[in-house]
Amino acid sequence: MRMELSVGDGVTGLLIDGLTETPYVAATLKVESTGLVLEVPYIMHGETDQFRHLEQWFSGRMPPANLQLYTNGGTISLFDITWGGHSERQIAVGILRPALAVLHGRDGDLSDPLTVATLQSRVDGLNEWGKSSAIEIDHHVDSARLVTGLSISVSSVPAATWRQGDAVMTIRASWSTEETTDEAGRAMRILDNLILESTFEHGARSVAEHLREHRKVVDLLTILFGGRTRYLGHLVKDARFVDYSLGGTVIGHPTVELFSRQTIADRPIRNSPPTSLTRPLASLAELGVDALVKWSQNYDEWKRFILPSAGAFRRESPYLEDSITSMCIAMEAGGQILGQVPGEAATYGRKRPTLATYVYRCLSAIGVDWGENISSTVGLARAIATNGNTLKHPDRGAYPDYTQSYVVRMVSELTVRLLALYLAGGASDVLADYRKVSGLAWRERQVLQENAISIDDAGVFHLG
Missing domain, CATH: 2.40.10 (Thrombin, subunit H)
Incomplete structure (x- = not known):
């Protein structure tokens, strides 16, 4: 036992x-x-x-x-x-x-020292994201279409396998059984979970090396869910x-x-x-294995974007201002890596890029249609940057209005999550659905419309 x-x-x-x-x-x-x-x-x-x-x-x-x-x-x-x-x-x-x-x-x-050939991790949200099972059930029916028996087949089935440098990563359906006897009688419980598994081409490695590769996948999972994964x-x-x-x-x-x-x-x-998690932006099937490979290849270069955003989503019940600050840090890093895009000069200060510039680059990369209450991408970038800088710098006076900060957090979090999809190069259909008029950004548009909130080209909020 x-x-x-x-x-x-x-x-x-x-x-x-x-x-x-x-x-x-x-x-x-x-x-x-x-x-x-x-x-x-x-x-x-x-x-x-x-x-x-x-x-x-x-x-x-x-x-x-x-x-x-x-x-x-x-x-x-x-x-x-x-x-x-x-x-x-x-x-x-x-x-x-x-x-x-x-x-x-x-x-x-x-x-x-401890080295291991294989490390497996169970992670919050992995079952929902991978949508694969170790169990197959075949119903036996008679001529009257009544069920007369069941055939249950259980096996550990790989859902996806890919390489991350020297590591071979696998997401597989794993299972185990528990036998119980209580007042209801005998029972066998089948535990059916997806696990994240790593091995290395050249033999056993330290647990830290295994976990370093697992963390890349878990950070992506955290950002896609926009919530705490453990x-x-x-x-x-x-x-x-x-x-x-x-x-x-x-x-x-x-x-x-x-x-x-x-x-x-x-x-x-x-x-x-x-842990209570909402639906991820894209499932494993929608992303595809090639996206996981690309994500791992870009991970080290994009750490300054990934770590603050994944860290913020992983925190339990973070403050509004805490989330905005983390998202701005992430977008500032992401915008610098993305490089120049057309139209960004309108966000410069003293002919140099500002936080608004880096936010503008991130917004341009994902290309979301935020609805008619947002006058322009330049205006939205300025609004986010103004809010983030006011929170960050104590010489900017009082904290921004709660309603404004709520909108900034909502838009910033979705921007960061979609930029992770963009970075992985997968789920192009999901990104397309956010980019089209009346697409998947309906929640954000609805909040703006129902509360009569708009943002002009200068990044100024207007209520009513």
Whole structure:
């Protein structure tokens, strides 16, 4: 049976450093939203040598890089451990902070850094975005068209595979089962989820290298949804994680759970409600694999655009002003990368590009029809830039009117999301639907019309 741990859980066991002469000691591993915490009680200056190694670890602030915790549920392998503090009492408690934990023992030298052949991530919104399933159901009917049986086929099916440099990325339908018995009787639950998977052409890599490639996809997913996407969990597979029979025969290389300091804050507490996400701008099928390749190729150059926008969408209930500032930072970076476009000179200040210029370039790239309440793209760019600069610079006086800021955030967020589509080069039909008169930007046009809000060529708001 696979060991299970969630944020908020703790497990106690015996701590092993891989040296035969070192005594085993008790320790408790806590899985907290801020990271993994290993608490180790010991006796300071004891009469025996039982805790001498712990005194050296904590007083010298130099614990082993890797340890294993033997528990009733199985072995937990802990990696990249740092000192986290200790008390100086007779019964002391030392704190260690592992960067990584794998819920399985690892063969070989314990001191070796952790590398894995495969990393899988479950991510908020991936099921809705990928729209693929591991389950196929065939209904058997009789001559009266009544269902007499079901044939259920379950298999892990790749939905998309592409390359990101040396990494091979796959989105696949994955499944597992749970058997339960309650007052309703026997039941089998099939868990059917899409996972994001990475492998590398030249063998095992560090978890950080895997996550670097996963982050590229997750950032795109976050911007397409325009909302918070979380890492729901990770699984790893490698030749050094082995299952044995009671006789010592190798029976397989399991896929086992990983906790990482980099993503543990994302992981939900047990039984917490799922993140509420609206429909993405484009599904995986609408984007296509070529768009994922292009996105990854452009990712490093466009980081100054991607990171502020993805970070803002990932925050839970951000302030209006916070979102606008992040979107303006993103558009300023995006506009500089896009380069000059016709008509931008009207946004210059002292014959040089301004924030309005960079916003204008982004608006021009996506080419959305915002409706008749927006007099021109130049005017809209000026309005957004004025609002963003007023929020950013304290010498600009009071904060802008709430209604104006609401419109600026609404338009800026859609602009950034569509620019991500433009950057990926996919979903051309989606962009076309936003560009045509009375297209998909109906929500933005409706807000302007219903509230009698308009923006003139100078970027000035008019109400009523």
